[in-house]
Amino acid sequence: MKKFKTESQKLLDLMINSIYTNKEIFLRELISNSSDALDKLSFTSLTDKDVNVDEQLAINLAFDKDARTITVSDNGIGMSAEDLDKNLGTIAHSGSEQFKEENSDHQGEDVDIIGQFGVGFYSSFMVAEKVTVASRAYGQDGVNVWASDGIKGYTVSEATGDDVPEALAAPGAHGTVITLFLRPSTEEEDTDQFLSEWKLRELVRQYSNYVRYPVQMMVEKSREKEKPADAGDDYKPEYETYQELETINSMTPIWKKRSSDVEQKDYDEFYKTTFHEWQDPARTLSFHAEGALSYDALLFIPSAAPFDLYSKDYEKGLALYTSNVLIQEKCADLLPDYYNFVRGIVDSPDVTLNISRETLQQNSQLRAIARRVEKKIHSELESMRDNDREAYEKFFENFGRGLKFGIYNSYGSKSADLAPLLLFWSAKHEKMVTLAEYAAEMADGQDKIYYAAGDDRDRLAKMPVVKNALDHGFDVLLCTQDVDEFMFQVMRSYHVEGTAGDSEHAGTEAHDVDFANVSAADLDLATEEEKKEAEEASEKNKDLFSAMSESLGDKVTSVRVSAQLGEAPARVSAEGPVSLEMERVLEQGPDAAQAPKAQRVLEVNAQHPVFEKLVAAKSAGDDDKLALYSSLLYDQALLVEGLPVDDPVAFARNVCELM
Numbered sequence: 102m103k104k105f106k107t108e109s110q111k112l113l114d115l116m117i118n119s120i121y122t123n124k125e126i127f128l129r130e131l132i133s134n135s136s137d138a139l140d141k142l143s144f145t146s147l148t149d150k151d152v153n154v155d156e157q158l159a160i161n162l163a164f165d166k167d168a169r170t171i172t173v174s175d176n177g178i179g180m181s182a183e184d185l186d187k188n189l190g191t192i193a194h195s196g197s198e199q200f201k202e203e204n205s206d207h208q209g210e211d212v213d214i215i216g217q218f219g220v221g222f223y224s225s226f227m228v229a230e231k232v233t234v235a236s237r238a239y240g241q242d243g244v245n246v247w248a249s250d251g252i253k254g255y256t257v258s259e260a261t262g263d264d265v266p267e268a269l270a271a272p273g274a275h276g277t278v279i280t281l282f283l284r285p286s287t288e289e290e291d292t293d294q295f296l297s298e299w300k301l302r303e304l305v306r307q308y309s310n311y312v313r314y315p316v317q318m319m320v321e322k323s324r325e326k327e328k329p330a331d332a333g334d335d336y337k338p339e340y341e342t343y344q345e346l347e348t349i350n351s352m353t354p355i356w357k358k359r360s361s362d363v364e365q366k367d368y369d370e371f372y373k374t375t376f377h378e379w380q381d382p383a384r385t386l387s388f389h390a391e392g393a394l395s396y397d398a399l400l401f402i403p404s405a406a407p408f409d410l411y412s413k414d415y416e417k418g419l420a421l422y423t424s425n426v427l428i429q430e431k432c433a434d435l436l437p438d439y440y441n442f443v444r445g446i447v448d449s450p451d452v453t454l455n456i457s458r459e460t461l462q463q464n465s466q467l468r469a470i471a472r473r474v475e476k477k478i479h480s481e482l483e484s485m486r487d488n489d490r491e492a493y494e495k496f497f498e499n500f501g502r503g504l505k506f507g508i509y510n511s512y513g514s515k516s517a518d519l520a521p522l523l524l525f526w527s528a529k530h531e532k533m534v535t536l537a538e539y540a541a542e543m544a545d546g547q548d549k550i551y552y553a554a555g556d557d558r559d560r561l562a563k564m565p566v567v568k569n570a571l572d573h574g575f576d577v578l579l580c581t582q583d584v585d586e587f588m589f590q591v592m593r594s595y596h597v598e599g600t601a602g603d604s605e606h607a608g609t610e611a612h613d614v615d616f617a618n619v620s621a622a623d624l625d626l627a628t629e630e631e632k633k634e635a636e637e638a639s640e641k642n643k644d645l646f647s648a649m650s651e652s653l654g655d656k657v658t659s660v661r662v663s664a665q666l667g668e669a670p671a672r673v674s675a676e677g678p679v680s681l682e683m684e685r686v687l688e689q690g691p692d693a694a695q696a697p698k699a700q701r702v703l704e705v706n707a708q709h710p711v712f713e714k715l716v717a718a719k720s721a722g723d724d725d726k727l728a729l730y731s732s733l734l735y736d737q738a739l740l741v742e743g744l745p746v747d748d749p750v751a752f753a754r755n756v757c758e759l760m
């Protein structure tokens with residue numbers, strides 16, 4: 102007996118002791134595994150001429166009331182002894198990682214864990230006390246059986262004689278037969294219900310109706326017996342029961358149906374089953390084309406981001422079918438990177454069956470479909486943004502970062518498309534706004550879109566420069582994602598659409614508005630008067646500033662007066678292309694050592710009482726004091742910006758000295 106891998110064991114414990122109410126999903130999981138195994142076989146037959154599939158590919162469902170078993174079998178690709186060990190001895194790695202995380206956070210909340218990722222095959226242990234999996238890999242002779250009670254471990258052994266299921270016995274047979282030995286029914290748990298034709302039919306219709314292969318079950322039917330030739334006038338018809346293999350799912354691929362013929366709950370169920378999701382999709386898009394290029398597409402915008410969306414392991418793509426055969430599970434060419442979260446299916450008879458990655462990329466039909474797909478997603482998002490803002494904000498929270506990267510990675514060439522989909526936190530309105538909304542209420546004389554960047558929104562909102570901009574009537578976008586500023590740099594400006602003028606309101610012409618970081622040293626929000634005062638103060642205190650700059654050494658490139666500090670005595674800002682926030686983000690990146698640095702400027706407020714102290718120290722010729730003050734001012738300004746002080750010990754010492 103082999104032991105399960107640790108993470109699998111935890112999951113199995115959970116399955117066995119599950120209080121999950123939807124135990125019946127075990128059937129959909131098994132059928133969907135079978136369907137995958139059939140897909141794999143039919144796909145292999147396309148690429149490998151030694152593999153021929155001439156029999157009908159199907160899934161078979163059976164139950165035995167006396168033995169209390171349910172059997173799910175398929176004539177798919179099958180598994181070797183090694184496959185059985187590898188595939189059923191451990192759960193999928195990515196799923197298990199997540200499982201561990203989830204499990205450490207909320208002990209006992211098994212409902213979510215079961216729902217959150219494809220628990221697949223193991224879900225059978227929610228209803229079964231023992232499970233056997235007999236399988237014969239395509240092209241191999243031996244039948245192997247995996248057996249387990251889900252607790253102690255599992256065995257894999259070669260089957261002989263009567264242990265070989267009939268379906269796998271014939272020469273050339275292949276596929277898998279899974280038998281669940283149901284737990285006894287108890288008051289809390291009714292397993293008997295699954296031992297009925299009616300219940301199994303219902304479950305197939307509910308969860309597996311659109312599986313493309315026939316799900317067949319031998320069902321009992323009744324018919325009138327033939328009327329004997331010598332039957333008299335008083336003949337009463339007699340009935341007999343007989344067995345017939347019936348296909349109990351609809352099989353029409355759901356993506357071929359018009360959306361008006363499908364209920365949303367069926368789409369939801371299909372989505373959850375096919376993509377191993379546990380929440381309904383946020384949006385469903387079904388569209389079709391006929392003519393020169395024909396295809397059916399069914400796309401979903403998920404309502405939550407997969408946990409690995411931003412990791413290297415995440416694979417984008419749509420399932421690509423041609424004439425009902427799955428060609429590629431994740432055809433990446435069908436989705437741009439910034440819509441990588443979309444799940445779905447494209448089925449086109451026009452895509453050639455001659456499958457290799459190269460031909461797919463060069464396939465012009467495929468490119469045409471990809472363009473349509475992108476357009477459809479785009480307009481769905483626009484409509485969500487305009488008609489269901491709440492849902493759109495949730496969408497943006499999940500996937501907005503990807504859209505921003507889309508602009509950044511395209512060096513801005515995708516800005517025109519993607520910028521209208523962006524949302525930012527408005528300091529003024531304390532809610533998310535679009536750039537168009539921001540632009541629509543720009544103050545008279547405002548010629549820039551202002552933003553502040555950092556990792557903490559509350560802190561940004563409290564920054565003196567943000568307050569100052571708001572006081573001038575300029576809203577500020579508070580940006581907390583690492584990509585934000587880099588994106589603004591490649592975007593440079595936002596294109597504001599012109600508006601038509603009517604008799605009361607003059608229209609505006611289309612124009613471009615630049616983005617500006619409110620923290621930038623060269624930002625000019627001051628009034629003419631404030632500027633004049635600042636200039637005078639600069640002129641008068643030239644020596645003071647050069648002395649301060651000297652004492653701060655290479656920490657700053659210059660010290661100067663700023664008229665836009667509000668109540669703050671000083672602040673650190675950056676001039677040039679790299680802002681303080683960008684410096685911080687770059688320092689966390691892979692090329693930290695080579696990352697360009699911000700050119701720091703210490704700006705002082707000539708209206709602040711502290712400034713007089715500086716002037717006094719300078720005119721008294723007290724260089725030590727001036728150095729102490731400069732250093733303190735610089736350090737406290739860093740703290741206000743949320744940046745670390747270079748030397749905390751020196752900072753603490755300076756504070757004490759002052760006291």
Ligand code: ADP
Nearest residue numbers: 134135138179180188189219220221222223277
């Ligand atoms: P998942 O289907 O999410 O990968 P499962 O635990 O349900 O996880 O199944 C694990 C693996 O076992 C599958 O990926 C597949 O390789 C294999 N498997 C399960 N059922 C079958 C089957 N009926 N035929 C062939 N292989 C199967």
